[in-house]
Amino acid sequence: MDTRLGHTQARRATLSLLVALWIVAGVNSCSTDRDPSSLFGPLETGRLVVDGLLVVGAHLPEIRLTRTGAPDRDYNATAHGVSGAQVVVRQTGGATYTYAESMPGRYRIISTHIVGSGREYTLEVITAQGERLTASTTTPPPLFVTEWVLLENDGTTVRQTLRRFAELGDMVFQAPENQLRYPQGLLEARFNRPDVLGFQLGLRGLDKNSPLVVPADFLSPEDRASLPRSVSSPIFEAEDGKARLPWFAVYYAGRHVYRVLALDLNTFDLIRSLPEQGGSAIAFGGNAGGDFQRPIFHIEGGIGLFGSAAIDSVGFNVLQP
Amino acid sequence: MIRKWVGWLACLVLLWTPARAADISGTVYNAETGDRVPFAAAQLSGTDSTGQPFETGAQADDSGHFRLEFLPSGRFELAVTIVGYDDYRDSLWLNTESSLDIEVELVPRPLEGEALVVEAVRPEVEQEKVVQPAIISLSAETLREIPSVGEPDPIRSVQLLPGVQAASDGSSGLYVRGGGPDQTLVLLDNVTVYTPTHAFGFFSIFSADVIEGLTLYKGAYPAAYGGRLGAVLDVRSLEPRADKVTGVVGISTIASRVTLQGSLGRHHWLLSGRRTYLDPLLSILRKSDPAIPSYYFYDFNGKFVYRHDNGTTTLGLYRGRDDLRSDLDTGSFIDINWGNTVGALTHRRALGARVTAEAMLAGTLYESLTDVSIFFTPFAFENRLLELTAQGRLWWQAGAKHRLQLGLEYSNYDFQYVQSFNNDVGVDYRSRPKEVALYVDDQWTPGILATLRAGMRLRYLTDGDRVFAEPRVSLSRSVGTVRLKLAGGVYNQYLQLISTEGFSAGDVYVPVDESADPGRSWQSVIGADWNVNSTYRLSAEVYYTRLENLLTLDNRSPVDEVTLRAADVFLTGGRGYATGLELFAEKRAGSLRGWIGYTLGTTRRTFDELNDGAEFSPKYDRRHDINFVASYRTGPWSLNASFIYATGQAFTPATARFDLLDTGTGQDSDGSLVLAAPRNTARLLPYHRLDVGVARRFRLFGLHARWIVQVSNFYNRRNEWFVQYDAESAEAEVVKQLPLIPSLGLEFTF
Structure with missing residues (x-):
């Protein structure tokens, strides 16, 4: 009897110990904290980054020249600007344009040259340290949006046709046709599709203090405050020559510019391969998992963009619901 | 040339064996009614005349016939068992001239309590294990006892086998020997089940109450199966056998379930249902946070077995549904529902003593x-995949040494995918497309110690007018208590899955049309099984799989891609291999029962358009994988535990930050861009998790009752799921997997 009692007590003691150990383990949890630096790969800091987008029908753009920074540090492009470089753009079979540094990492040219369509431009950069970066772009055909229309929600009936910058200049924002009440109708750009690989849409809010129009009580105040005033889309094919602006791109009331960009190969490849652009329709995108991969740059001796686009745009004003 | 001769020599050595053998034929009867009893298990075990242990088995057909062949001389015990009857046992002396024809009478036994627990692995599975390497089976009893969250889960249990991995705690996808989840064919009673998961992959659709057992072919599977590059999971639903109404009622923290079975004369039926009841809880939580969705899933299983003089006709049905709804705010909602419906009408009959036929x-x-x-921006995706199949199968005992299986299958697929965005x-x-498959499989047993199985599967697909010839072969040879096995085969995969990596929802299956070549694999396995005795079994296997024409989702395609042309949706022409060693x-x-397994594996992929064309590890490449499962019974108590240790998954780390103007707006972007290192060149921390359960x-x-307490992730290790790099700040967030989750359950059987 005593022996059995002893066994029972021993079993209870063992069980109690196991339960206590489990509670301690559970409360503290099994740590999987790790050295944050182990989340980053072999560093590629100090690589040359170029940024220049030629727009058909516009003057030659500013060229920005920077270097990559550490992946675990906040990045400031100005602080990583590359000074003292020779920056040259050549039009194949045409003139050579030599840029001058306007501020650290930014190079400009004063020229009356207008970027033409279907032409090849080559960039050459030689840094003060002797590094050489080259890239070429062939500009796309011009893009002309024939109609900017607001459709009924059925997606077919035209409610109103918006006025163009070419007609009214900045007065388009006051034109009655260009007043859009959130979230009524569907804004669509209609164009004769140029022969390009793809398009991008951009929406830029011009008023910095206009109020939110989205009903978003399910978002935290911080998330609501971080809703952007300007957004860009992933790549579109727009096979039917139409580009419809989704209302989820519009968060604020006020003046907006809606741009449609017809892209050259370099810009098309960069945008479609940037993880931050959100991936394709059936992939989630983002800087995680299989979607986090190196973009396609088409640049020798560095990374970044030297590309071109043809752009058309419209201005409108978003009214409160 | 020398290698070729060595191969032939190895085959001859494996096949050489004494030729004479005994056989036993039998018929099983109900001792009270005189009716024949179908599907009883006949098991012969004992010691042959050389002193070596010997064990084999067979299952009686619909007419109650069974046959055991190629038996050595010696002293053995014959056991014939089936649920609902007392076991039959008899001792036998066999010599090589013996050819016995016996009648077995089984005495009916009232079913009590544990009636629905099927403890034995089916004999035909044991027969498969004789000739086939890379095969493993789990009985219903094992499936019910392995700890899991809330509900016993057959697919979660399969993830505890060596060579099998899960993508995450929340995924029921099976990554078998380096293959992706769509490279494993999942069958329920011979019918394909696409995406067999509930709750975004957290639970499988298979309720353990209605599963009789499952068999996993981890590779080099035989000609009776096809259509996948890697593996086959063959799930068998419970065969109702009870003569009076019996059932199981289960209540857990996640769901309630009921399973009933009974008879109508000599015919038997089974009905089973399961539904979650998180809805009221979520409803309460939603009052404080509107983003919390409403969610439930249910599934239903039904089976009717009609036994008649000409055989057995079975009607089986499954239907399951998940529904998730979240009303976030005016103009913002999410409504997703998905599920499977499976039905099969099967007729099986004996055509004489040596031929059994089945039509389905x-x-x-x-x-x-x-x-x-x-x-206010609507999106809609509708995805439907309907497969209608007619198939006929024939098992033919052709003489003393050949067992042939012939099959003809016709499948009519209907893929539909509609995607609209912003009312467009x-x-x-x-x-x-349509597919016709014809296969033949001959199991040749030249003597009692060796078996050669050779098969060929021919497939014709209307899509692309393709013909595939897929040879399969396996060879086994006993050396004492050790059985050496060798197998290989060619496999083609025509369906491709578009899915997310971490969880299963919104899966889309796409046929590989003429714009791309379907995936192809060459598999080879060599191994040895050592049945130390009837209690312990050891095995070791080495495998190598070569893969070609692999496809992977092209996440760089335009968002308004208007086709599902394979060449537009996928990156094509991938290559790869998977190789490894498994110990079990x-x-x-x-x-005390259970297993311990270890896998040393390597998997690589190469796509011209990924990673600059350089070879890389897919995320599920794991160098080391250890699995441990144990179940201990003492009196009314049962203690269960499972443990996994695995090398961390591969991921792509960040290597630098940079900045570009936003091309769409021409403005500075809000944050910097993150530059990825070469693909999957870093590893998450090693994954390990202990699950425990107690039942009494x-x-x-x-009524017979049982309570169950289970704790998933017992020591609360927050394993890493994936790493997310923030574009706006210089942070890398490690998203963790599930914490410790306790669950309670109560079940009654009657």
């Missing part, structure tokens, strides 16, 4: 409907 008409439907609106239909895809030790009898049987109101 079956349909399987997977559909996923997503209706979302975010800030972008993709409206429909494809109705199992204790199959006694109060007792009686309540005259």
Whole structure:
């Protein structure tokens, strides 16, 4: 009897110990904290980054020249600007344009040259340290949006046709046709599709203090405050020559510019391969998992963009619901 | 040339064996009614005349016939068992001239309490294990005892086998020997089930109460199966046998379930249902946070077995549904529902003493409907995959040494995918390809010690007018108590899955049309099984799989892609290999049962358009994988535990930050861009998790009852799921997997 009692007590003691150990383990949890630096790969800091987008029908753009920074540090492009470089753009079979540094990492040219369509431009950069970066772009055909229309929600009936910058200049924002009440109708750009690989849409809010129009009580105040005033889309094919602006791109009331960009190969490849652009329709995108991969740059001796686009745009004003 | 001769020599050595052998034929009867008893298990075990242990088995057909062949001389015990009858046991002396024809009378036994627990692995599975390497089976009893969250889960249990991995705690996808989840064919009673998961992959659709057992071919599977590059999971639903109404009622923290079975004369039926009841809890939580969705899933199983003089006709049905709805705000909601419907009508009969035939008409439907609106912008995705199949199979005992299996299958697929965005239909895809498959498989047993199985599967696909010839071979040879095995085969995969990596929802299956070549694999396995005795079994296997024409989702395609043309949706022409060593030790009898397994593996992929064309590890490449499962029974108590240790998954780390103007707006971007290192060149921390469970049987109101307490992730290790780099700040967030989750359950059997 005593022996059995002893066994029972021993079993209870063992069980109690196991339960206590489990509670301690559970409360503290099994740590999987790790050295944050182990989340980053072999560093590629100090690589040359170029940024220049030629727009058909516009003057030659500013060229920005920077270097990559550490992946675990906040990045400031100005602080990583590359000074003292020779920056040259050549039009194949045409003139050579030599840029001058306007501020650290930014190079400009004063020229009356207008970027033409279907032409090849080559960039050459030689840094003060002797590094050489080259890239070429062939500009796309011009893009002309024939109609900017607001459709009924059925997606077919035209409610109103918006006025163009070419007609009214900045007065388009006051034109009655260009007043859009959130979230009524569907804004669509209609164009004769140029022969390009793809398009991008951009929406830029011009008023910095206009109020939110989205009903978003399910978002935290911080998330609501971080809703952007300007957004860009992933790549579109727009096979039917139409580009419809989704209302989820519009968060604020006020003046907006809606741009449609017809892209050259370099810009098309960069945008479609940037993880931050959100991936394709059936992939989630983002800087995680299989979607986090190196973009396609088409640049020798560095990374970044030297590309071109043809752009058309419209201005409108978003009214409160 | 020398290698070729060595190969032939190895085959001859494996096949050489004494030729003379005994055989036993039998018929099983109900001792009270005189009716024949179908599907009883006949098991012969003992010691042959050389002193070596010998064990084999067979299952009686619909007419109660069974046959055991190629038996050595010696002293053996014959056991014939089936649920609902007392076991039959008899001692036999056999010599090589013996050819016995016996009648077995089984005495009916009233079913009590544990009636629905099927403890034995089916004999035909044991027969498969004789000739086939890379095969493993789990009985219903094992599936019910392995700890899991809330509900016993057969697919979660399969993830505890060596060579099998899960993508995450929340995924029921099976990554078998370096293959992706769509490279494993999942069958329920011979009918394909697409995406067999509930709750975004957290639970499988298979309720353990209605599963009789499952068999996993991890590679080099035989000609009777096809259509996948890697593996086959063959799930068998419970065969109702009870002569009076019996059932199981289960209540857990996640769901309630009921399973009933009974008879109508000599015919038997089974009905089973399960539904979650998180809805009221979520409803309460939603009052404080509108983003919390409402969610439930249910599934239903039904089976009717009609036994008649000409054989057996079985009607089986499954239907399951998940529904998730979240009303976020005016103009913003999410409504997703998805599920499977599976039905099969099967007729099986004996055509004489040596031939059994089976005809089946079956349909399987997977559909996923997503209706979302975010800030007044609607999205909709509708995905339906319907497969209608007619198939005939024949098993023919052709003489003393050959067992042939012939099959003809016709499948009619109907793929539909409609995607609309912002009230504009972008993709409206429909494809109705057809497939005819013919296979033959001969199991040649030249003597009692060796078996050669050779098969060929011919497939014709209307899509692309393709013909595939897929030879399969396996060879086994006993050396004492060790059985050496060798197998290989060619496999083609025509369906491709578009899915997310971390969880299963909104899966889309796409046929590989003529714009791309379907995936192809060459598999080879060599191994040895050592049945130390009836309690312990050890095995070791080495495998190598070469893969070609692999496809992977092209996440760089335009968002308004209006086709599902394979060449547009996928990156094509991928190559790869998977190789490894698996060690497995199992204790199959006694109060303590379980297994321990270890896998040393390597998997690589190469796509011209990924990673600059350089070879890389897919995320599920794991160098080391250890699995441990144990179940201990003492009196009414049962203690269960499972443990996994695995090398961390591969991921792509960040290597630098930079900045570019936003091309769409021409403005500075809000944050910097993150530059990825070469693909999957870093590893998450090693994954390990211990699950434990305690159960106790007792009686309540005259019913057999059992309570179950289970704790998933017992020591609360927050394993890493994936790493997310923030574009706006210089941070890398490690998203963790599930914490410790306790669950309670109570079940009654009657």
